[in-house]
Amino acid sequence: MPVELTPSQALGLWHSVTLDQVRVDSRDLTLRQMAILLQIYLVPPPHTVRGLAATLGVTKPVITRALDTMGALGLVDRVRDERDRRNVVIKRTVEGALYLEKFGDLIINQGRNLHL
Amino acid sequence: MPVELTPSQALGLWHSVTLDQVRVDSRDLTLRQMAILLQIYLVPPPHTVRGLAATLGVTKPVITRALDTMGALGLVDRVRDERDRRNVVIKRTVEGALYLEKFGDLIINQGRNLHL
DNA sequence: CACAAAAGAAACGCTTGCGTAACGATCGGC
DNA sequence: GCCGATCGTTACGCAAGCGTTTCTTTTGTG
Numbered sequence: 674m675p676v677e678l679t680p681s682q683a684l685g686l687w688h689s690v691t692l693d694q695v696r697v698d699s700r701d702l703t704l705r706q707m708a709i710l711l712q713i714y715l716v717p718p719p720h721t722v723r724g725l726a727a728t729l730g731v732t733k734p735v736i737t738r739a740l741d742t743m744g745a746l747g748l749v750d751r752v753r754d755e756r757d758r759r760n761v762v763i764k765r766t767v768e769g770a771l772y773l774e775k776f777g778d779l780i781i782n783q784g785r786n787l788h789l
Numbered sequence: 790m791p792v793e794l795t796p797s798q799a800l801g802l803w804h805s806v807t808l809d810q811v812r813v814d815s816r817d818l819t820l821r822q823m824a825i826l827l828q829i830y831l832v833p834p835p836h837t838v839r840g841l842a843a844t845l846g847v848t849k850p851v852i853t854r855a856l857d858t859m860g861a862l863g864l865v866d867r868v869r870d871e872r873d874r875r876n877v878v879i880k881r882t883v884e885g886a887l888y889l890e891k892f893g894d895l896i897i898n899q900g901r902n903l904h905l
Numbered sequence: 906c907a908c909a910a911a912a913g914a915a916a917c918g919c920t921t922g923c924g925t926a927a928c929g930a931t932c933g934g935c
Numbered sequence: 936g937c938c939g940a941t942c943g944t945t946a947c948g949c950a951a952g953c954g955t956t957t958c959t960t961t962t963g964t965g
Binding site: 757 | 921922923924925930931932
């Protein structure tokens with residue numbers, strides 16, 4: 674089920690959501706961090722550092738650093754893979770799920786309020 | 790004309806657009822910079838540093854720095870207001886308009902490709 | 906004309922993210 | 936058991952953004 678948007682709607686939606694996010698959220702995730710977070714929560718696990726790096730097209734330290742930051746914020750968690758102890762499996766958290774749920778609501782509401 | 794989205798559609802759209810943006814765009818604007826850019830191009834002029842700061846809920850130096858960066862990228866331009874020379878009027882550029890046009894296309898296409 | 910107010914920029918020290926390169930831990934094949 | 940390959944992290948120097956404070960220019964008002 675596709676979403677059909679006009680150029681005005683597309684940019685207007687992005688505008689209002691971005692604006693609201695800047696005004697409200699002190700955490701201020703970077704674009705990369707946001708992409709990683711959404712990937713973790715919207716794509717079926719397991720997620721690894723290597724996998725995320727490949728998906729985003731960035732180097733592994735970028736992922737490590739983003740996980741450090743978002744881990745400190747409680748948005749994600751890291752667990753060593755016991756079957757292959759070289760791997761780290763990235764886990765979702767309740768707080769992270771809540772964060773994205775609120776963010777989704779923000780998008781929906783701003784979309785609803787679009788009057789162009 | 791509102792845009793009605795389900796939670797899956799809202800986050801899915803954000804996911805795919807963010808992912809694509811990370812992969813493709815080396816400029817890597819911050820959330821604040823993006824909000825400023827969209828404000829300049831979607832809201833009727835004139836735009837001033839002070840006005841943008843108030844709209845975004847940030848301090849003036851944040852706006853000055855963002856304009857420095859985006860000015861260097863050619864996305865916006867600054868012109869002294871001749872009627873009150875204390876003010877600076879922020880101008881749109883062809884390159885900035887093109888940038889947002891491409892970004893809008895990206896959103897539209899990712900929305901169209903959403904199959905949940 | 907003096908002087909406070911206003912707008913934007915510059916200065917300051919700090920934090921955070923970046924890319925590259927090096928590192929320790931772990932695995933699998935021989 | 937060794938040894939190259941793989942995985943994630945750490946280290947390093949650098950660039951960029953942050954908040955606060957200070958400065959410069961310009962305005963308008965007494």
